[in-house]
Structures are given as C-alpha cells and as structure tokens.
Amino acid sequence: MRLLARHPGFRVVRATSGRLAGTPLRDACPWLDTSLELSSFDPADPGAEFVLLAQENGFAMRHAATLIDAGARVVDLSADHRLRDPEAYRAYYKAEPAPEGHGAVYGLPELGERDAIRSARLVANPGCHVTAAVLALLPLVRAGRVTGTPVIDTKTGASGAGRARKESEYLLSEALNDVRAYGVVGHRHTPEIEQALGGLPIRFTPHILPMPRGLLATVAVPVSDGADLDALYREFYADAATVRVVAHPPTTKATLGTARCDVWATYDARLGMAVVCAALDNLGKGAAAAAIQNLNLMAGYEEAEGLPLDGLWP
C-alpha cells in the first residue's frame, strides 16, 4: 500500500480482508494515510486489472484460476506457485501442488526471463531468502565457476514470520538481544534456491535477528577461478534496475524501505572460495517491492518505476 500510493501508474481500488471487511483500512493499519475501506475478497469479481495475493500458503492455489478466468492478472506472494517440480513441492510443503502450476511464471527478473513475466497471467513472487541467495550466487553459477556446494547463511528480521505468529519467541521481550538458527535442515526455500540456480545443491541455514526488517545472505562457495569478481558482478548486473554491486560488505539497513539488493563479492585465495554477501529489505526487494517490480513488467512500465531506491537512514 505504501509503495503503490506513490506509484504514478497504479491505483489501489480494493484492499480485502476476510476478518475485517467493512472497517476502514486505517483502523487496521494506522500507519497508512488512506480512506480506503476493507472489503470482502471475491475471486470471481476482482474489480481490478491486477491482483496481488499476500496470504498464507494454500490461499492463492485455491483462487488463482478463478481470478484469471475473471480477467485479472495475478502476482502471488505466497509459496504456492514457486516450485516447478511437483515432487519437490510435495516433499517440502506436504501438500498437493497446483495442477500444471496454474501456468505461473517465476518472478525473479534477474534470472533473465523478463518477457515471460511481461506476458504472464500469474507470477510467483520469490521468497526473500531465495532472492538474496540467488542474486549472490547467480553470476558465479552462470559463469560456470562454481566447483562445490555453496554454504548459504542468511540472517533476517522478525517480520518474515508475519503478524499472526503467537509463540513467545516473537515477542520483543524475548527476541530482542537474541539470534538463533531455525529450519536448519529442510527449510522450504532450499528447493526454490536450487531451482533458480539450475539444480545446484546448496546448504542453507536461515537465522532470525533482533530487528524488524532486513535480510543478509552470506555465501561461501568453492570456485574454479576467483579473479576479478567485482568486475564479473558489475557486468552481470549492469542492466539490473534494482541490484547494485557495492564496494564494501553491504548492510541491510542501507536497503531499508527500498527495492534495492546490494551485492558484494570477494575471494579467499587461501581456500579457493568466493565469499559473497547480498543485502535487501525482506519486505522490499524480498517481497512487496519485488511484486511491484513484476507488476511494472506486466503493465509495460520501466522495471523500477515508482519504486524507492534510497534507503531510510538511520
């Protein structure tokens, strides 16, 4: 809502809620300066050209086909349409995948399939850990330099868990001054990262940090050639509208509120390993801003149209 309010090309005509239909959006979200009223969700009557779905897993799977039949083009921020391999979906999500994946296109433009996104009826928006990990590794993978298993360690703010989590570990009292790993084996973003990297197996450990937003991926990976990593990365991302190759280890805070991902690569010659860091806002380039980047492509705008690229500092 915040991002779309300042976009020159889109207008939000509906915001829906199963539980709060009929109440002013501002009562539910006092940080928004809006006069919109929450309405019920009716997939057969989307009432808009584009629909963003940001619900728990399973919701988009139930409604995507109806929305598309009703003429809408959809960006799904859940995990329902991300995996192309039905077996991987069953293994990691313990549920049946969408039939034929509802024809979804995977919405990470930096993978290079922008035309598919432009014409898609349904776009699967990537997971936040996935975007950071993939943007960190993609130039090395595409250059054919990777010679071993990447070890990916991500650190993310607590907002990734959502508003509905009720475990005491998400309370400020118990989460501040703390860091911990979670989903150490079998985290659902594992197959999604591997899919985006062409099947390369990866070791992935996410961590939760005492901050609301931000995600940093640190990757150590054996490479055949560690020369000129900075140049390799700068060339690879020369045309990327929202990726910046930076000169120092990136900080998540520099990306706060933005659509940017900052990437930095170096070489540990002693071990023959590249070390790459990628920082983004897990709710920006890791979620909402990425969705609007996809919307921009779908609607024919410039890829970063209307998206903030300057971080809120400090």
Place this chain on the structure above:
Amino acid sequence: MRLLARHPGFRVVRATSGRLAGTPLRDACPWLDTSLELSSFDPADPGAEFVLLAQENGFAMRHAATLIDAGARVVDLSADHRLRDPEAYRAYYKAEPAPEGHGAVYGLPELGERDAIRSARLVANPGCHVTAAVLALLPLVRAGRVTGTPVIDTKTGASGAGRARKESEYLLSEALNDVRAYGVVGHRHTPEIEQALGGLPIRFTPHILPMPRGLLATVAVPVSDGADLDALYREFYADAATVRVVAHPPTTKATLGTARCDVWATYDARLGMAVVCAALDNLGKGAAAAAIQNLNLMAGYEEAEGLPLDGLWP
C-alpha cells in the same frame, strides 16, 4: 529462579505450573541451568516454608488463605492484595477484593514498615511503576514539601506485559522502533501510588518502550522548597539497602538484572518544581528482587542478602 539459585539462604524446592507439570523446568526455560521438574500447584501442600506467587490477578486471592493455613508464608507478586481500600479495588479492578485483604502487609520496605514485613504471613509485592514513582516522590512527601499534583511519566520495557500477551503490538517486528502511552486514564497503579504516598493525588501516564527490561519514572512536582534536594534524598535513603541516590539522571540499563533503584532529584527554580527520576529493573527491584528483599526480611536475613547490586553492562 536465577536470583534464588545464588542466594546463600534459600533453596528452591518446587516450581509449579498448571499447564506444564511433569516437564523439566529447563525445557520450558532453556536459560535456566536447573534439574528441577515442574510440578502441580497444591495450596494445601506447599511443601516449603515460603511461597512466591507470580500469577495473573485473582489467583493469589483464591489460594492465599489455604497456603497460610497450611503453614506457608507468602509473597504475592500480583495485584490482589496491594490496595487497602476495598472501594478503590472495586473501582480499578472491577472485582471483589480479598476479605480483610487476607491481612496482607504491603511489601515496600522503604516506606518504613519493615517490622510488619518481617512478621507478615502474607506480603503484597508492589507494582513496578509504583516502586519507581514512590521512591522518586517519598522524600519530598515525607518532608512536607509537595504543594501540587505530581505529574508522573513512566517508561517501561515490554516484559511488563508478560509472556502471554498475543496482540501484535508486542511482537518485536511491531514494537521495536516504537514508543507509545497506554492506560492513560485510570491505570491500576494509580491508586497504589496514591496509597503509598498517603493519599496524595497524582497524574500518572505509563509508556511502553522498545526494550525488554527497565523502568524509568520521571516526576515533575510543585514544591514549597527546592533547596538541597540531593542532600534530602541522600539522607532519606542513607539506610536503604537497594536505593542509591546518584549524581546524574539515572539510566535503566545501569540497574539491569539488579535489585537496585537509582534516584536523582533536581530543582527547576524558574517554575518552583522539583524534577525527580527513578530507574530500576522492572523485573528486579520492580518485581522478583523486591520479592526476595521481602523474603529476606521475613526470614531474618539482611535486606539485600544474596541480591545482585552490580548491573549487567553493556
């Protein structure tokens, strides 16, 4: 548990839980290095000389008499036995008070009634805002210098809300980077502060801060005489085992994990008002350490026996 583990005079023989009886305490509280197993609560069989009750309001009221009949001496950390005026209790708690207050003694030793605490069968442990506000104002009130309504503004960490609160405003994601007032009119600590100050009406606004622990009370109050406040306070608290009069505005962090309350007073001559700050750990001098301070009196130990007075820094 943490405080009692290092106390030379007390041994914890039971920890009870309605929901988790039978599980090792360490599974519920992995920060404790203990082999104790949680058991059921049976007020007719306390199994110990002293019982600390740290439950929601209403629990102690139901069980205090049984515990006392069974021979235990009780410190109640809830609000059940704090107010002496039944009408005030009804007005602020919307419930019936304990008959004759179960004979409870109010457990703020700095009020000067240590002998009553020493011989009490039931001690009502004060509220955290109350302790800070009262320790800030007491020297002025006892000196007869107060000439107008004290305005008390407190700022406290989120732990005061407890582990069970499920509103999203207590999530780290939503509480970090935020401050707000709550309970602005009619907060339940209001009559308790007034009672401890001999009936002086006060204006009281509590605030919640983005930190787990700590409580700061800032008080502005018209006074008849603003001379030598530092000396007045130092003399008043000369024998207080856990109150320190400090030379600069106190910080909550300096009291982290301790039984200390740091107090500082100054005079705004332009307005004829004293400004006093009192800092403490809302779970230390504001709750658990205060309870053990009372236990010490009840068991005949020195008032600060076994209590930490050095803060965890940084």
Place this chain on the structure above:
Amino acid sequence: MRLLARHPGFRVVRATSGRLAGTPLRDACPWLDTSLELSSFDPADPGAEFVLLAQENGFAMRHAATLIDAGARVVDLSADHRLRDPEAYRAYYKAEPAPEGHGAVYGLPELGERDAIRSARLVANPGCHVTAAVLALLPLVRAGRVTGTPVIDTKTGASGAGRARKESEYLLSEALNDVRAYGVVGHRHTPEIEQALGGLPIRFTPHILPMPRGLLATVAVPVSDGADLDALYREFYADAATVRVVAHPPTTKATLGTARCDVWATYDARLGMAVVCAALDNLGKGAAAAAIQNLNLMAGYEEAEGLPLDGLWP
C-alpha cells in the same frame, strides 16, 4: 535527499560538505542511490533557487545573509534563527543572536502564519521536540483552556544527537536496553516551545530512547474545560496537511519516514487535566519533511506535495 528524490517539483543540484568535497555522495551515504558528487559550500554562489542548511548551530548565522544576497531562499534546520527574543537566545545558547534575526520567519505552518512562510527569504525550521510539544498543546492554548503549567515529557530516538557524537552512551552497546532523561533543566527547546505558545511557561523533560527515529511528546496540563477534546482537536487541525488527530494514543512507529504528526487528546476528569500525546518522526515532521513542507509553501506548491504520509511498517 531521500525525500527530495521523489518530489515532483524540486531537483537537488548540489550537496556540499566541507570535509568530503569531491567524493561521490554515495560513498559517504551508501543508502542513497545517487550519482551526485559532494562539492564545497560557497554561500556567495549557491547555484540553486533554494538552499537547505543542516549544520551545527552557528553555521547558518554566519552564512545566511550572504546566501540571501546571492539570491537564494533559505531554510535553516539549525537553531540559529528560531528565537525572536535576543535575551532568550543569549541565555540558552551562550552566544550572540543574529542581528534582527536576519529577518527569519519561524517555519511551523500550523501556527497559522503560512503567508509569511510563503514570502520568506529565510525560514527557521523548528526543533523536533518543539513541533511535537506545540502541536500537542496549541488547540488548548488557542481555545484559552489552559489554566496551569503544562508538564511536557518527550521521548526521542538517538538520531537526534547526530552522527558526530562520540560519547560511549550513544554506542549501540550502551544505548540499547536503556532510557534516560537529559537536559532536565534548561534544555534549549524550552524557550522555543514557550515562544510558539505565546509565552506560556512550560516544564519540559526530554528523554533518549533505544531507537534511531521517532519522538513522542506526552503533555499533562490543567484545563478549565475538558469537554469534547477530540472534536476541538479535529476542528483545529481540519485543514492541516500533515497533522492527523487519531483515536488512540499514537505510536511513533506509525509515523516512521513520514511528514505526519499524529495527535491524541483525552481528559482526566478526576484531576481536571488534559493529557495529550503527539507522535512524529524526529527526522521527518521533526526536521527534513518539515523543511520540505516549508519549501513547498515558499515555492507555491501544496503544503504536503511530494511528502510521504504512509509510514514504513513494521
């Protein structure tokens, strides 16, 4: 820079730095996605229609006249031109005030003197505590309801101290988990608040909180009439572009990154006092966004043109 980058009417043509002239702005501020290079400051050659000065006290006083002579119109974010009373300036700033105040206009549009701002050559941007305190009290003062000394307690994030402060108390290690009062008697925003309120004496205590941004003012004030405060405030701020009267105690986080100030008033009938809270982003409505609000008036735009009103959440 972040706010102006998305403003439809202004273009940043220069950013200056005494120490870093010649280096890319992005190297100094990696959160900005800009190609601007830092240049030297030359008040005789401003090179722009409008100049924003955000320097330590004393800097604007030295250069304002030169800038104005060179044709620029200036918004000064320092304290140099805020106080109209030379004696108050000398007493609180221990320095000589600007001669005739350089003809500055005080830039708080909600005071009602928008025409003066529109035509000003030099605007003094208000202090962050001042804006919150004054917006909290102004409706009551203008309605003639105030009958005693307002007690103003503000809580603000650490960014108010700036990047140059080197005391260890501003380090994250020592400031996190902490709150303290500072400048308890004689804080420099005191005379500025009193000036904006028509000379009403106020008691003012600022506090520093463990968060980067955000400022909350809580005011308790005796009033002659506490009826219909919400209506009084809504009417008073009906046309204010960046002030919202809200239905619950406001939170600073809801204003994060915005030009908004959220105000809420209630009445403590027991004591005959109004209690008012005002929340804003100390670097938004408390500084940079307020400066652009003034720029908008000076340049003939709508008052909130280009300013974000939706907060970054969470």
Place this chain on the structure above:
Amino acid sequence: MRLLARHPGFRVVRATSGRLAGTPLRDACPWLDTSLELSSFDPADPGAEFVLLAQENGFAMRHAATLIDAGARVVDLSADHRLRDPEAYRAYYKAEPAPEGHGAVYGLPELGERDAIRSARLVANPGCHVTAAVLALLPLVRAGRVTGTPVIDTKTGASGAGRARKESEYLLSEALNDVRAYGVVGHRHTPEIEQALGGLPIRFTPHILPMPRGLLATVAVPVSDGADLDALYREFYADAATVRVVAHPPTTKATLGTARCDVWATYDARLGMAVVCAALDNLGKGAAAAAIQNLNLMAGYEEAEGLPLDGLWP
C-alpha cells in the same frame, strides 16, 4: 567486576586505569555498586596474587614478564599470547610476537589441557569467536569425522568492538536495524581457530548484529559419518562445567550474563554435512567468565565456582 563481586574465593583489591586513576570506579561505571577507587597500573607492584589484563593488543606483551617476575599469575584477555606460531602472529597482527610467547598457556579448558592451565603463570584467554567456533567443531574433529573445510559464520553483538570505537557505524542510530559482515578475509581469529583445531583450515566470516551481547557460531562441515551427533556431543562434553548440549538450535539470549556455551549439532544427510550451532555471551564465556574459569583452575577451585549459569531472561 560484576562476576568477581559474587565469587566466594576472590576479592578484587585493585582496579587500574591509565586515564582515570584517582576517581571512584563507580563514577566511571555507574552500573557497579562499589566503593573501589581506580588506581594507576604498576606491573612491578601488582599487589595481588592474580592479575587480569583486559587491554588493547600490545599492552600485555609489554607488561607480562614484569608482572610474572613480581610474583603475579596473569590471565591476558587480549590476543597477545594466543598464537603459538610466530609467523602466523606476524602475518595476522603485523607485529612481533612475544619471545617464546612468554610461556603462555592457551586458556580453553575444553581442549583438555587443564593441568597446564592449573600451573600456568600466564594464561592466554581465547577470542570470543574462537571459543564458539571451536566448541562447535571440536567433537567432530576429535572423532576424526571432518572430511572438508568447515564454513563458520558467526554473529555477534556490538560490544565486541569495545567502548573506544568512534566510527558512526557503532552508534545506536546506525547500528540498530542492521547486520553486516566484517573482516571477511583474514580476520585475526582465523589462525586461532585453526590452531585450536589442530591445524584444520577453516573458512570464517564474522557478522555484527544489532544487540549488545551474544555470539552465535553456525558451522557447516562435510563429515564422514553423521550418525548420533547428539550422543557424540553429549559424551564429549559430559564433564565440561560450562558447556551444555541442547535439544534445539541454541539462542544467544539464553546465555546472557552467564559462563555457559550451548551447543547443538544436526546432520544434513542429503549433503553429507553436519550443521552445528554454538551460542554464548561474548563477554561471558567469550571473555570475562572464561577468564574467571581459568582463574578458578589456577587457584584450585572448581572450574565453574562462582560463575553464573542461569541466563538473564528476558
């Protein structure tokens, strides 16, 4: 000071400071409830049986021999005496090592050389990252299961940088809501970890987190055998006084203020890699508590005598 104040066997007789000699310790450290006055440091007159040195690198190297000659037994918390290989010291510290290392014993009791520590005149206290990384890997290394390069990713609170760091990145305003990697290639703890693991080369990336205390090491390492890791670790640490093998990924907060290190290991069968997490308080088991653990051995006390093992929660 906080830890020693509650130790039954030690008494602090002197605290020294080059800059603050003559001032009460409490003025410099208001969180300490002490009447000690800071004095000058004179290595020829230690005035105590044991001396703890907690100074910048180079200080202990200059004074260790004098202190030992004067009869003191020394625990050095700096890096001066940690590396046994003079070449490694020169390469990583760009300085000359101590001659013969001043005969220092490396003070990580879990390595198994407790007798050497017991009789040492000089103990080199390990680095915080080192302790966590080594305790995570040691059982696998000693069991001969490691078959590839461990990738060690540590996350630590900002206190590791000390009080003297003046870069703006350590300010709360700029460090809160942020995470970043630092010292990505060539961090000085690298050779120390490798030395403790018998020369095993490791990949090591430290990160700084928005919290004062706490350190988590996450290690991914190829192993020949992933069976029964929990049993392997429990057996290995069965007699360790301050290491706990836990059933879930450990949290740094559970170790806050303690001498504990919590370790957890699991196996990623798909990749043939073990993943191990070790959490500790970087100023507890990572520094001061580890020093006292060494002091206990040197003075003939139980290894965990007087050390807190219950964390401050929340």
